[in-house]
Amino acid sequence: MKGEMSMSFNMGRKDFKKKYREYHQARWDEPIIFELSQKGERGVILPEAEPEVAAVPLPELGTMARKTPPRLPEMSQMRVLKHYLHLSQENIGADETVDIGQGTCTMKYSPKINDRLANISDFADVHPRQDESTIQGSIEIMYRMEQMLKAISGMDRFCLHPGGGSQAILVIATVLRAWLDAQGLSGEKDEIITTIFSHPSNPACAAIKGFKTITVYPDKNGRPDLDAMRAAVSPRTAALFITNPEDIGIYNEHITEFTKLVHDAGGLCAYDQANANALLGIARAREAGFDLCFFNIHKTFSSPHGCGGPGCGAIGVREHLVKYLPAPLVGFDAKENRYFLDYESPSKDVRVKDFYGVLPALTRGCAWIMSLGPDWLREVSRVAVLNNNYIFKKVTAMRGVSAPYAEGEYRMEQVRYSLRKLKDETGIGAAELINRMFDYGMHLWSSHEPWIVPEPFTIEPTESYSKAEIDEYLAVLEHVIDECYTEPETVKSAPHKSAIHRFDHDILDDPERWAITWRSYLKKYKNYFEPR
């Protein structure tokens, strides 16, 4: 009996068989912060300057002196706090839900101890220009992180600066441009090849550094089409920017042929491993023939996503490209037992970001790997892939859902599913299903555009969720799909249990009507959206 009860969470209720819970998000009807302003209230008082300090005459600033104070809200401290706590309750984090519906983003557990460690004063209240003797701890974290990432990838050196995966791709494009410039090849080699199931920042960042993009589409098995790849490669090929397994969770077993084709054409191969959660200790960038790769510390290595950053995209290269990495790199002098920032690089005048990297993310990632070590790190990937295949089996048995490509094959860490059949049969697609899922407290995301897989959604369970939680998520998904057939109007009119109801999306694409700030709103509208 006890075992049965633990499979269900609604102990104390009569219906022990119910597999999902009722949910309602907090609904505070929270005003815009400016509406809470009370003239004269203060949130914090700064220390007053001593009389001798205050007595020093200040310069006349003329037109540079601000005439009118900024119209910021005036609020006592607790009101500010309460406002944001209300907003936090009208939000949902990975900590609160079974966050497996945000495929490609690796929403894993970020251990609380690591948050505390990242924020201890000796790490958080350190200035980047302090004397080297006073920042040994921060540099050591960076050094240790680099050593571990080198082992995990097989690359020879890492630059830890980028503040996210897209900025890491910008570093890849920067290194590529510098490598071509150094050989006088920038005029000849001006194309990169990527795949449609690689992240959109691959072509977008390549364009920043002046490259044209050729995009390879999948063959019928879901792998990037090898013939299309052969046709794409030419003397103009500067590099391959590719993910593997791609966003659909299918491993491209021809990957070494891809890297060889590009190398034979005189180009470089860059591996987008933003999400590397299927392959830790199992396969590395080096053996697959890559010259560069990057990891998102906020995905595979557990640093939290923070509503969209700060993250960290650590980018690694093989020896022949080290000289093109932005400086400083991190060094260790074993004789003097001293960590240092190494500016001795030919590309020391190249930077993509202020200072040295997002230390809170690096500290969390470093602590996370240290907790696991080599054996449990490998287990992370094994369990992430086990969880995914368990879900794969269950979801593809659901009505109206399919998983295009590679029929009969297992998947890696995620799967891109299609609701085409559901849409055909009920008129309900991914967008509506997503809204209804949240009525049960569960998040589902469609997928990156373009929707090559029709009506897509992507599930990536990671290693962080127990079987019971996964079952709960699947029970909700199955129930909502069932509702599409039995109560379609309930699904179409969702969400019903969110902090807010449906809003007019068209307004956000109309320059006459959009308002990106409160002051802009007040210029365009009076009362509640009455045009001025």
Place this chain on the structure above:
Amino acid sequence: MMSASKFESHPYIPNSVPSVQDEMLREIGASSIDDFFKCIPEDIKFKGKLEIPEGIPSEAALKRHIESIASKNKSVNKAISFLGGGCWNHYVPAACDEINGRSEFLTAYAGDPYEDHGRFQALFEYESMMAELLEMDVVNIPTYDGAQAAGTALRMAGRITGRPKVLVPELISPDRMKVIKNYLHPQMNVVTVRTDAETLAVDPDDLRAKTGADTAAVFIENPAFLGMIETRGEEISRIAHEGGALFIVWADPSSLGVLTPPSGYGADIACGDIQPLGVRMHFGGGRGGYIASSDDEKFVREYPSRLFGIAPTTHGEWGFGDVAWERTSFAGRENSKEFVGTAAALWGLTAGVYLATMGPRGMADLGSGIMRRSYYLAGELSKIDGVSIVGNGPFFKEFPVKFSGRSVKDVNAALLERGIFGGHDLSPDYPSLTNTALYCVNEAMTKSDMDALTSALSDILR
């Protein structure tokens, strides 16, 4: 799991329990987890054991280990720090850390507007409060840092004007300059404008001479990297606009309680870093870049960043969502406006908490408190034999200090022995500023902190 460990399930991996794995494998119809990896060719499988240290699964032991590494640092709280130059030791109100540590925000990511209403509203409010500080109608969801914000602002100007050249002052932050140059290469180029040796301000004649039909933007920092307040903003703006170029100002938001915001002297785009607004320094890892402009569609469509807008719901609530999504790289891949991705949203949210906590009075007190302290310190330091303040114009928060005949390296080493972090050494980056360091104050600095520096320097330079 096959492991020498004495426990069978890691706390971060619930389904590492062997009986659960067996059950899941049975349901799948697979015999072992290895089955799932058969798609990876044998010759590229990693066969060995990763060369990383053995795990420390005990949380207490891990904490102790990482804390021992942290203890090798010496934070600014254990010294008196006069370091600035783009990263600043401002007071962080407790509410900032309280809110950005909430797991509903900290561990959220990409929920849609009905799931993450709180995130959308908080970031809309961040945009809105920055907009009041800047007196501009559009502000982005933060990009990585102020340097990236500068790079993007300049590229926006390039697209809006269709011109390739940008003008920046020669005394610009050296690191920011490197980011900008790299971000604009190879499509656009950067040309420097001379600065006056006395005031350290932009030379309008040189600016006028260099502003031509190919100029997309004139860019200045105000206050400048060396702390100087640019008093001729209106003149620079006029020169830029007469040449058909946009005027872009990189402004430190901590100055805007007392200084006119860039829009007040003609800037088309303002940009900068929000680190001073409630974000701890994190060794330079706490950063966020803001970009602001008017609500002109021509500008709005050129932002690569997310922009959150307000919308009415069917029940009369405030709703929020993405404005003009199609411009982003999520929608447009290589045909988009630059690129967007995970950047610095949590710091934007934090800056919102900061601005709401400070309010208009707090921001004014912040600015005037910093001005008073910087003028007090500069006055005291200039009384020391062998010390002079470089530049004769007004300054905010930071100012260059020259030591006659003594290298900054020597001076800083001697200060460090006395528990003081001396100013950032400018000599390596600015050949004209030999033996010169950038000194920075903050609003929480006491007279005795500053007097300690004066007394230490008098002693060291004796």
